[in-house]
Amino acid sequence: MKHAIEDFREIGKKLKERLELETEIISIKFINKASQIPDDFLRPLKDTGKKMTLCMAMAAARYENKKVAITADDNPCTPVSIAQGWAKAPMLPLLKSQVVNKWNKDILSVIRLNNSRYRLGGLGAQWPLSRFIGHKGFMVSPLSQTPFVPDTVVLYGYPLQITHVAQAFSVEGKYVPRGVAAGFGESCWAAGLFPLKSKKPVFILGGFGERVFAQVKNYEVAMGIPGSMAFYVDTYLYTAGGSEHNLLKMLKNPPREVSENVFPGWQDVRNIMKY
Numbered sequence: 430m431k432h433a434i435e436d437f438r439e440i441g442k443k444l445k446e447r448l449e450l451e452t453e454i455i456s457i458k459f460i461n462k463a464s465q466i467p468d469d470f471l472r473p474l475k476d477t478g479k480k481m482t483l484c485m486a487m488a489a490a491r492y493e494n495k496k497v498a499i500t501a502d503d504n505p506c507t508p509v510s511i512a513q514g515w516a517k518a519p520m521l522p523l524l525k526s527q528v529v530n531k532w533n534k535d536i537l538s539v540i541r542l543n544n545s546r547y548r549l550g551g552l553g554a555q556w557p558l559s560r561f562i563g564h565k566g567f568m569v570s571p572l573s574q575t576p577f578v579p580d581t582v583v584l585y586g587y588p589l590q591i592t593h594v595a596q597a598f599s600v601e602g603k604y605v606p607r608g609v610a611a612g613f614g615e616s617c618w619a620a621g622l623f624p625l626k627s628k629k630p631v632f633i634l635g636g637f638g639e640r641v642f643a644q645v646k647n648y649e650v651a652m653g654i655p656g657s658m659a660f661y662v663d664t665y666l667y668t669a670g671g672s673e674h675n676l677l678k679m680l681k682n683p684p685r686e687v688s689e690n691v692f693p694g695w696q697d698v699r700n701i702m703k704y
Contacts (some may be wrong), residue, residue, distance in 0.1 A: 431687045432657060432660065434575060434577065438572070438574060441456070443663060444659060445522065447663070448586060448593060450584065452492055454571065454572040454659075455571070455572065455582065455584075456490070456579040457569050457583065458577045459566075460565055461565055466566075467496075470496045470498040473486070473497065473503045480504065481505075482504055482505060482638060482642055483499055484645070489520065490609050494574065496568070496570050497568070498569075499568060499569075500604030500625070501515040501516040501566070504505045506638065513564055515566055524536045525541045545611075546619065581653055583633075585654050586649065587648060591651065593666060594606075596669040597664075597668070597669070598658075599629050599669065600668055604661070606629075607630075607631060612636050614636060615634065616645075616653075619631050624654050624658075628655055630652055633652060633653055635651065
């Protein structure tokens with residue numbers, strides 16, 4: 430089912446309210462040429478003379494309701510521009526840059542890490558980077574005000590709030606979130622790009638750059654999802670465990686005694702257990 434821009438704006442408002450999120454949900458659109466950027470979007474280098482990382486642009490959208498467009502020229506985090514497919518560079522110096530920054534022990538360590546990250550989206554056979562070539566930048570805005578149909582949606586919140594999102598994806602067992610806790614390249618690459626390419630939700634444990642540059646709080650985690658799956662989350666939110674046993678209700682009214690009777694399925698298994 431195709432959804433209109435107004436549908437995405439409404440689901441952005443609805444999910445923020447239902448999940449009780451502190452900040453706006455982020456809407457991301459990848460672009461193939463700069464001419465796709467509307468005039469009312471902030472272009473950091475052109476408009477302010479200052480550069481802005483991808484995670485900083487996402488922070489501007491969720492904290493300040495800004496619409497921002499980032500290209501390789503705007504982004505000082507150069508390895509990410511390469512990883513996103515926005516620019517090209519020789520592979521060996523690119524890998525070495527991660528060692529120079531002391532993110533990884535040596536070049537082999539960088540390759541191991543990236544192979545793990547690519548398997549996150551089932552993209553191992555696409556290494557290195559060939560799956561991503563063609564993008565020239567991305568646009569971000571609050572989902573509740575999005576001027577475009579998003580490729581990817583990113584929700585930041587407390588671990589419990591993102592747990593509710595994960596449970597919504599797990600009810601049918603078809604879209605169970607995945608994650609690689611690398612500690613960097615999280616929101617810009619794993620949350621932004623991988624859900625678009627893999628068509629699956631990705632759990633995000635915010636990295637170093639996000640915490641330092643992009644106002645990601647110490648207590649925050651995130652989930653990146655393909656844009657259309659925002660409606661799937663709304664459908665299955667708070668349904669895990671059924672109407673009587675879902676996590677939200679049990680949090681508000683914890684059982685006084687924990688036994689097999691807490692969940693009917695536990696009792697069913699108890700009745701057939703043998704020792």
